[in-house]
Structures are given as structure tokens and as C-alpha cells.
Amino acid sequence: xxxxxxxxxxxxxxxxxxxxxxxxxxxxxxxxxxxxxxxxxxxxxxxxxxxxxxxxxxxxxxxxxxxxxxxxxxxxxxxxxxxxxxxxxxxxxxxxxxxxxxxxxxxxxxxxxxxxxxxxxxxxxxxxxxxxxxxxxxxxxxxxxxxxxxxxxxxxxxxxxxxxxxxxxxxxxxxxxxxxxxxxxxxxxxxxxxxxxxxxxxxxxxxxxxxxxxxxxxxxxxxxxxxxxxxxxxxxxxxxxxxxxxxxxxxxxxxxxxxxxxxxxxxx
Amino acid sequence: xxxxxxxxxxxxxxxxxxxxxxxxxxxxxxxxxxxxxxxxxxxxxxxxxxxxxxxxxxxxxxxxxxxxxxxxxxxxxxxxxxxxxxxxxxxxxxxxxxxxxxxxxxxxxxxxxxxxxxxxxxxxxxxxxxxxxxxxxxxxxxxxxxxxxxxxxxxxxxxxxxxxxxxxxxxxxxxxxxxxxxxxxxxxxxxxxxxxxxxxxxxxxxxxxxxxxxxxxxxxxxxxxxxxxxxxxxxxxxxxxxxxxxxxxxxxxxxxxxxxxxxxxxxxxxxxxxxxxxxxxxxxxxxxxxxxxxxxxxxxxxxxxxxxxxxx
Numbered sequence: 026x027x028x029x030x031x032x033x034x035x036x037x038x039x040x041x042x043x044x045x046x047x048x049x050x051x052x053x054x055x056x057x058x059x060x061x062x063x064x065x066x067x068x069x070x071x072x073x074x075x076x077x078x079x080x081x082x083x084x085x086x087x088x089x090x091x092x093x094x095x096x097x098x099x100x101x102x103x104x105x106x107x108x109x110x111x112x113x114x115x116x117x118x119x120x121x122x123x124x125x126x127x128x129x130x131x132x133x134x135x136x137x138x139x140x141x142x143x144x145x146x147x148x149x150x151x152x153x154x155x156x157x158x159x160x161x162x163x164x165x166x167x168x169x170x171x172x173x174x175x176x177x178x179x180x181x182x183x184x185x186x187x188x189x190x191x192x193x194x195x196x197x198x199x200x201x202x203x204x205x206x207x208x209x210x211x212x213x214x215x216x217x218x219x220x221x222x223x224x225x226x227x228x229x230x231x232x233x234x235x236x237x238x239x240x241x242x243x244x245x246x247x248x249x250x251x252x253x254x255x256x257x258x259x260x261x262x263x264x265x266x267x268x269x270x271x272x273x274x275x276x277x278x279x280x281x282x283x284x285x286x287x288x289x290x291x292x293x
Numbered sequence: 294x295x296x297x298x299x300x301x302x303x304x305x306x307x308x309x310x311x312x313x314x315x316x317x318x319x320x321x322x323x324x325x326x327x328x329x330x331x332x333x334x335x336x337x338x339x340x341x342x343x344x345x346x347x348x349x350x351x352x353x354x355x356x357x358x359x360x361x362x363x364x365x366x367x368x369x370x371x372x373x374x375x376x377x378x379x380x381x382x383x384x385x386x387x388x389x390x391x392x393x394x395x396x397x398x399x400x401x402x403x404x405x406x407x408x409x410x411x412x413x414x415x416x417x418x419x420x421x422x423x424x425x426x427x428x429x430x431x432x433x434x435x436x437x438x439x440x441x442x443x444x445x446x447x448x449x450x451x452x453x454x455x456x457x458x459x460x461x462x463x464x465x466x467x468x469x470x471x472x473x474x475x476x477x478x479x480x481x482x483x484x485x486x487x488x489x490x491x492x493x494x495x496x497x498x499x500x501x502x503x504x505x506x507x508x509x510x511x512x513x514x515x516x517x518x519x520x521x522x523x524x525x526x527x528x529x530x531x532x533x534x535x536x537x538x539x540x541x542x543x544x545x546x547x548x549x550x551x552x553x554x555x556x557x558x559x560x561x562x563x564x565x566x567x568x569x570x571x572x573x574x575x576x577x578x579x580x581x582x583x584x585x586x587x588x589x590x591x592x593x594x595x596x597x598x599x600x601x602x603x604x605x
Contacts, residue, residue, distance in 0.1 A: 037406040038413075040399075041420040044478065048423065050446050051435045110331035119324025125332070132339045134591040138539050139560060139583055142567045142576045143342035143349070166334035196323055225428035227542040228560075232568055243430045247546060250434055258438050269431045276426045277419075284422060287483070288490045 051262045059259040075263035084237050088245035095157050095241055096223045102165040111174030112200050132168035159233040170215055177208045214286035224272050242268040350577035368578035380554050381562040389537040391473035399481040404488030421482040433546035436475045465555040475543055484529045491525040531594045559583050
């Protein structure tokens with residue numbers, strides 16, 4: 026083996042170790058009693074105490090329900106709206122199509138994340154502040170989803186479309202029977218990206234929620250960990266791991282799908 | 294990302310069924326009806342807010358039941374005279390300059406390594422990519438502990454080396470740098486996968502041919518691989534620039550913009566002004582600056598990227 030190759034392998038592993046370090050540190054702290062949180066002794070006893078304490082100290086069960094509902098709600102609406110819009114852009118030469126498509130693409134650059142001031146005003150006028158709808162609505166028509174599906178629908182052979190029409194299927198039935206099944210991998214990719222985005226989203230939910238009834242996990246975690254009463258890092262790290270747990274476990278189980286989905290979604 | 298050729302392909306994409314006049318208006322109606330639900334939401338939460346931002350930035354804040362009054366460019370004049378605004382803008386430029394080149398270079402390095410014949414590469418890929426799926430807010434909590442003065446891991450490591458204790462997030466000189474490190478750590482693995490995909494699509498014969506001609510590995514990378522990866526680099530670059538103006542979750546957790554505004558970025562300042570001081574008129578003016586920056590990025594991307602890459 027060339028010395029260069031050995032050097033590179035060592036370098037790669039050092040970088041990998043560096044990348045794993047913060048998470049490894051968090052795992053250590055969360056699973057050990059707090060007196061060991063900064064002392065690294067091999068024989069330190071393992072415990073789930075920190076998780077139990079964190080779970081009892083804040084309404085995390087409610088936050089989990091909120092986040093799950095939010096993520097499911099956003100994804101469901103996104104899938105329907107983006108499918109319909111993408112179908113229109115891919116297969117209907119309606120007047121103003123090019124201009125409308127450009128207007129959709131604006132959202133790729135100017136995401137709802139930066140329009141917090143005006144969108145807050147709108148939510149307040151609609152009277153839905155502090156609800157899951159207020160968190161989700163700005164994201165439901167996703168330019169990214171429309172773009173991704175339009176690209177996919179354009180690759181569907183016209184013969185299949187025609188065959189369905191000949192059998193007497195209308196526009197929506199053709200969409201449902203021909204286009205949607207063929208785009209399945211794209212739907213999975215988009216779904217994974219959307220779920221992890223909204224599971225992790227923080228600033229906008231922080232702004233529009235102010236009660237346990239609507240707070241998602243990320244905001245709940247922040248409320249929990251920013252209370253300054255003798256910070257017990259073991260409990261905070263346990264809560265931190267708990268909130269990212271489901272996503273992390275899903276990622277470890279379906280690593281290949283995750284990486285491929287992010288790849289597919291990014292390259293489009 | 295954008296696609297401007299929709300117009301030219303309109304004829305080719307004409308629907309498969311009949312083109313007789315009575316049928317033609319049906320295509321228009323059906324197309325618009327399919328688009329309608331998404332269009333309503335897009336206009337309400339993307340296009341309207343952009344226009345409203347400009348409009349509201351020209352008025353004063355409504356007070357005690359009275360609507361705001363027209364103040365012209367007053368909010369912008371206040372902005373020019375606001376030292377915090379300039380500070381924040383400078384911070385954001387430093388933050389971008391610190392995160393973008395480093396995360397892109399590291400992403401490329403990671404991709405080359407993970408793509409090559411290195412021992413345990415799937416484990417390495419896992420280590421590099423995992424930060425991407427974690428919430429920024431959770432990541433920030435973990436790093437906050439990492440940086441804690443006195444007993445955080447960083448202090449323990451520097452202590453072992455005999456260096457004096459230092460409040461990393463609490464001093465003006467190092468706080469922004471600490472946030473840059475967190476962001477690079479979070480983003481590099483995400484950008485890595487795009488490079489990885491691009492590398493895997495390159496023909497292996499290129500490398501073999503170069504090896505036959507006796508080209509060194511570094512020479513080959515510099516003269517062949519890197520130029521071929523250019524579209525990916527531009528794509529990643531645009532994403533990195535947008536993220537440097539969009540991601541502020543870690544600031545809320547780690548520094549709240551302090552000490553002395555040393556870590557406040559533009560969007561964080563908008564959040565502060567709009568939702569802590571409730572000066573929404575000024576927040577609108579600040580948002581407009583952010584929108585102009587993002588529009589400039591979009592224009593730059595359009596000029597640079599879309600010349601080369603076509604999605605038809």
C-alpha cells in the first residue's frame with residue numbers, strides 16, 4: 026500500500042471521528058448519571074434515568090403528538106396540491122403556463138422561512154395564530170415538490186396517457202392511474218425530505234405558537250432547555266436525543282433510502 | 294433550478310386529445326383548475342408577503358388602534374443610521390465567508406474519500422451525513438454543552454493541552470467563529486451527497502485513460518474531475534449562500550445574537566426587531582434587504598448555472 030493512501034485513510038478517519046464526536050458526547054452524557062457527564066470512565070454505570078426525568082419535566086408526549094400531526098398534515102396536503110399542479114405544468118398547454126411556472130419557482134429562492142413578518146400578520150388576521158395550521162399553511166404549496174413532480178411527469182410516455190384516454194379515463198383518472206404509480210420513487214424521496222424538514226423546523230413554529238396545545242417538539246425542547254434553573258446537562262441532552270430520536274432511528278434503519286432521497290431531491 | 298424553456302416546448306406538449314376549437318378552451322380551464330389550489334396558497338404566503346413587505350416598510354407602526362401612516366423612506370433612513378444593522382450585515386457576510394468555502398471544500402473531500410477505496414467507508418459516510426438529519430435546534434444544544442466554559446468537552450481538551458480557560462461563546466472574538474464551526478459541521482455532509490452522486494456518474498474510463506498516460510492523481514483531479522464537477526459546485530454554492538441567510542435556529546439557542554450583537558445575523562435581527570421589540574415596520578424594511586439579497590443570488594444563479602444545465 027502506498028504511503029499516500031495510508032495517510033489519506035488516517036485523515037479520513039480523523040475527520041470522521043471529529044464528525045461523530047459531538048453526537049457521541051451527547052449519547053454518553055444522556056445515558057450516564059450526571060456526575061459522569063464530563064468524566065469519561067469506562068466502568069460508568071448506564072442509566073435511563075435522564076430520559077425519565079426529561080419526559081416527566083415537560084409535556085413531551087403532547088409535543089410528539091403535535092409534531093406527528095403537523096408533519097403528516099403538511100405532507101398530505103403537499104402531495105395532493107403538488108401532484109395536481111405538476112400535472113397541469115407537465116401536460117396542459119394552458120394560457121400563461123410559462124409565466125405561472127416562473128412565479129412558482131420564486132418560492133425556491135424566497136422561502137416562507139424569511140417571510141416571517143408578513144406571514145405572521147396574515148395568520149393573525151385569519152385568526153389562526155397558535156394552531157398547527159398556522160405553522161403548516163405557508164409550506165403546503167411547495168415549489169420544490171411541484172418542480173420535482175413536473176420533471177417526473179414529463180418523462181411519462183405519452184402512449185400510456187393516450188391508452189388511458191382511449192379507455193375513456195378523464196384527466197384526474199389518468200393522473201391517478203398512470204402518472205402517480207410511475208412517480209412512486211419520487212414521492213418517497215420527496216416525502217422523506219419533507220418529513221425531516223418539518224420535523225426539524227424551528228423559527229417559524231417558535232413565532233406562531235405560544236401554548237403547549239400547538240408547540241412542536243423543536244419549540245418544546247427550546248422552552249424546556251432555556252429555563253435557567255441549575256441546568257442539568259444530562260437531562261437536557263437526554264431531551265435533545267429524545268426529540269431527534271425517531272428521525273435518527275428511521276435514518277439508521279433506512280440509511281440508503283435517505284441518502285438517495287436527499288440526492289434525488291437535490292439534483293432534480 | 295429554474296426552467297425557462299416551458300414556453301418553447303408548449304407546442305410539443307399540447308395535450309394528446311383533439312385540438313379542435315371547442316376542446317381548446319377546456320385545456321385552459323382544466324390546467325388552471327389543477328393549478329388553482331396550489332396557486333392560492335403560493336400567492337397568499339409567498340407573493341403577497343413579498344409585495345406587502347415593500348408596502349408596509351413605507352408606513353409607521355400602527356399605534357393604539359390607529360393605522361400606520363405613510364412615512365416614505367423613513368424606515369430605510371433609520372436603517373442606514375442604525376449601527377446594529379451594519380453590524381448584523383457585516384456579521385452575515387463574515388458568517389457566509391466562513392461557512393461557504395469550508396463546507397464546500399470539506400464536502401468535496403468527504404465525497405472523494407467515501408467514493409474511493411477507503412476502509413470502512415460506509416461507516417464514514419454515516420458519520421458525515423448524520424448531522425444533516427438532526428434538527429438544528431438539537432445540534433445547537435449539543436454544541437452548547439460542547440462549548441460550555443469550565444467543564445464542556447472543548448474546555449477539557451484545551452485544559453489537557455495546558456491552555457487557559459476561555460469562554461468561547463461569551464467573548465466577541467470567538468462567538469461567531471463557534472457558530473461557523475457548528476454550521477460547517479451540520480452542512481458539509483449534506484453537500485457531500487451531491488458531490489458523491491456526481492462522482493458516481495463520471496465515467497471510470499476517464500481515470501483509467503489518465504492513469505495510462507501517467508497523470509498523477511492530484512493532476513487528474515485538478516484538470517479533469519474538478520472541472521466536470523462544476524455544475525454540482527455551483528448548485529451547492531447557491532444552496533450554501535441561501536442557507537447562510539436563512540439558518541438562524543442555532544443563534545436562538547446558543548447566543549441570542551450576543552455578546553454585544555457579535556453573532557446576530559440578518560434574519561435573526563429581523564426576528565428580534567419584529568417579535569421582541571414589535572417594531573414591524575422596521576422589520577419589514579429589514580426583510581426587504583434580505584429579499585434583495587436573495588433575488589441577487591437568484592439572478593446570479595440564473596446567469597451562471599442555467600446556461601449550462603438543462604432539465605428538459
